[in-house]
Amino acid sequence: MYIVVIGWLYVALMMAVAEATNSGGTVLGAIFTFLLYGVLPVALVIYLMATPARKRAIKAREQAELAARKEGEPAASGQPDAGGEAAAGPVPPVREEP
Secondary structure (H helix, E strand, O other), rough: HHHHHHHHHHHEEEHHHHHHHHHOOOHHHHHHHHHHHHHHHHHHHHHOOOOHHHHHHHHHHHHHHHHHOOOOOOOOOOOOOOOOOOOOOOOOOOOOOO
């Protein structure tokens, strides 16, 4: 599928070169042509094509966490103090002297 992406970028690049070398064209117009006809559509297509892989990775990670919980291991999470242990102790408020 990447051959389609490479081909599309080649065509967009050739359009940009044609616009830049045309007597009525500008380099700025060529840059916008390459970005709007080449980079943006290709980025969107690649993002949409990668959606099933992202969903599979999320499901695999969730299954691994579920299996780890069933085995008694603490779940690995990105949140602090999510290991289930109590905090060391409460922190008293600091009062200013009048």
